[in-house]
Amino acid sequence: xxxxxxxxxxxxxxxxxxxxLSCEQNLNHDAMxxxxxxxxxxxxxxxxxxxxNDFQKGDIAEGYSVSREKKESFPLTVTSAQKNPTAFYLCxxxxxxxxxxxxxEAFFGQGTRLTVV
Amino acid sequence: DAKTTQPNSxxxxxxxxxxxxxNHSTISGTDYIHWYRQLPSQxxxxxxxxLTSNVNNRMASLAIAEDRKSSTLILHxxxxxDAAVYYCxxxxxxxxxxxxxxxxxxxxxxxxx
Numbered sequence: 001x002x003x004x005x006x007x008x009x010x011x012x013x014x015x016x017x018x019x020x021l022s023c024e025q026n027l028n029h030d031a032m033x034x035x036x037x038x039x040x041x042x043x044x045x046x047x048x049x050x051x052x053n054d055f056q057k058g059d060i061a062e063g064y065s066v067s068r069e070k071k072e073s074f075p076l077t078v079t080s081a082q083k084n085p086t087a088f089y090l091c092x093x094x095x096x097x098x099x100x101x102x103x104x105e106a107f108f109g110q111g112t113r114l115t116v117v
Numbered sequence: 118d119a120k121t122t123q124p125n126s127x128x129x130x131x132x133x134x135x136x137x138x139x140n141h142s143t144i145s146g147t148d149y150i151h152w153y154r155q156l157p158s159q160x161x162x163x164x165x166x167x168l169t170s171n172v173n174n175r176m177a178s179l180a181i182a183e184d185r186k187s188s189t190l191i192l193h194x195x196x197x198x199d200a201a202v203y204y205c206x207x208x209x210x211x212x213x214x215x216x217x218x219x220x221x222x223x224x225x226x227x228x229x230x
């Protein structure tokens with residue numbers, strides 16, 4: 001089945017360690033996104049990529065890094081520079097309609113819950 | 118920042134219709150109105166989207182005001198599985214943030230049996 005997969009579902013790391021969250025999609029979507037969600041809050045955009053080998057900062061990119069070497073993969077690294085990394089991380093993807101994204105639906109993964117101790 | 122305003126919470130009875138309002142007074146002519154919902158500890162799920170005309174699908178209906186400054190998501194018969202946080206989002210068709218989904222806090226819908 002086509003979809004978007006995030007792994008692992010739960011992740012524990014010690015403070016000061018970098019950690020990479022995986023996001024893979026087999027929907028042939030051009031655009032991919034990373035969001036962070038804190039308890040009781042909405043999603044905040046970290047990074048996004050509309051084509052391979054290109055990505056842009058979202059609203060809260062500090063302390064995070066991404067790569068987009070393949071169309072189907074968009075890993076997120078939470079670095080030691082991120083001051084409050086404990087959160088629920090969500091990946092999404094969306095296809096283009098021509099060159100536009102707004103008239104298409106986005107698909108979300110089931111999330112990775114990162115806890116830093 | 119989110120460009121939409123929604124009530125923090127709403128309650129409904131099971132098997133009754135639910136109307137979830139959303140205000141977006143600064144909407145531009147090419148912004149699409151999207152709705153997603155999120156169950157606890159899950160990723161958001163697409164519900165419906167539209168531009169100007171009312172839209173229907175198997176999950177819900179979307180009623181868009183003539184001036185497009187507000188819209189209403191309609192669940193025709195609420196079930197317990199519809200209890201979730203519903204997000205109303207404007208998805209831009211132009212500009213540097215073209216296509217990005219900017220989430221607000223959404224409306225938490227509770228459904229009573």
